[in-house]
Amino acid sequence: MSDYTFAKADNDLFAVYQTIYSQADIEMWFSWEHRLNDTKGCKDCFFLCRGDDKLGGAVISGGAVRNAFLVPPFDDHSLFWRLVIEKAKSLTKKAEIICNGVLAGEVETLRSLGVRVWRPRQIMCRPTDVLPYSLPAGFTLEAPTQADIPEIAKVAYTVNLGSISEEMFGRESLRDVKKEVKKSFAYFAETGTMDQCSVIRDAEKQIVGGCVAGIYPQMPLGFAFIADVFVLPEFRGQGLAGAMLRHALTMAHPKTPLMKLHVLVDNPAANLYHKLGFIPGPVFTDMKYSRKE
Numbered sequence: 001m002s003d004y005t006f007a008k009a010d011n012d013l014f015a016v017y018q019t020i021y022s023q024a025d026i027e028m029w030f031s032w033e034h035r036l037n038d039t040k041g042c043k044d045c046f047f048l049c050r051g052d053d054k055l056g057g058a059v060i061s062g063g064a065v066r067n068a069f070l071v072p073p074f075d076d077h078s079l080f081w082r083l084v085i086e087k088a089k090s091l092t093k094k095a096e097i098i099c100n101g102v103l104a105g106e107v108e109t110l111r112s113l114g115v116r117v118w119r120p121r122q123i124m125c126r127p128t129d130v131l132p133y134s135l136p137a138g139f140t141l142e143a144p145t146q147a148d149i150p151e152i153a154k155v156a157y158t159v160n161l162g163s164i165s166e167e168m169f170g171r172e173s174l175r176d177v178k179k180e181v182k183k184s185f186a187y188f189a190e191t192g193t194m195d196q197c198s199v200i201r202d203a204e205k206q207i208v209g210g211c212v213a214g215i216y217p218q219m220p221l222g223f224a225f226i227a228d229v230f231v232l233p234e235f236r237g238q239g240l241a242g243a244m245l246r247h248a249l250t251m252a253h254p255k256t257p258l259m260k261l262h263v264l265v266d267n268p269a270a271n272l273y274h275k276l277g278f279i280p281g282p283v284f285t286d287m288k289y290s291r292k293e
């Protein structure tokens, strides 16, 4: 084991190594530049070395590991991860080490080392296009305004209670949900893309569903993103979410060729996206290791 050392990496060199050897564009960036930039701001990029040879690398920081890769011909995945976890443990007193964005081919190796699966996720995307939609009688689809934020947040909050997202990411307070919607709307106002958002009202003019979608200024290549889509349980199965997504894809079309979203692998909502022609990128799993007493 003492043959192996971790060397602090030069960020520019590390970025090239991780872009080439991680072998997966998990964020569906379709962009060399943006994949390079992913780790350029990180202080804690390490190469795993034996003598002068680079065997792999990872960003290891604050009890978390990400952007891990092996460099061929080294292919002892079990040894690699054992050393990475030992290094992470040595750098923090935290009780848990989080391995973020673990690719499917690595999950079993990590499990065999006692690291448990936490959140399997993936990005999905499809081209924007003009996609007609219809609504069941009594419902209307509207562009939301700032004044709708409290009601939208209340519906989103209600939908989230007991959901798989809550199970994986924890419960958000109504106040936090409101803040997030407000923040997204502010970004979309900045990029002139609020028209991709929508709410659906029933015959009594109550909001029963919403779609928070648009272009975030920081989104690589100016792609559009669906931050959330939700429908109250009693109004599901009538095509309301499908209508909001088709609306978003249509409104986005003149501005950007591609719309993306982020979904938990076990969320049945993935089927909704699949039915609308979204294609999934590689599955990446956040995993947790608990330090033994």
Ligand SMILES: CC(C)(COP(=O)(O)OP(=O)(O)OC[C@H]1O[C@@H](n2cnc3c(N)ncnc32)[C@H](O)[C@@H]1OP(=O)(O)O)[C@@H](O)C(=O)NCCC(=O)NCCS
Pocket (backbone or CB within 6 Å): 159, 163, 228, 229, 230, 231, 232, 235, 236, 237, 238, 239, 240, 241, 242, 243, 262, 263, 264, 267, 268, 269, 271, 272, 273, 275
């Ligand atoms: C996911 C959600 C928005 C779907 O709303 P909805 O109005 O019932 O969806 P639609 O009626 O428009 O469904 C459109 C298609 O997707 C499919 N679909 C929708 N939800 C589905 C589910 N939970 N499981 C399987 N298929 C589903 C429908 O079968 C339908 O297919 P069809 O056109 O062949 O009939 C709703 O279930 C919800 O709010 N879930 C909780 C929040 C959530 O998980 N949001 C996604 C975050 S990534």
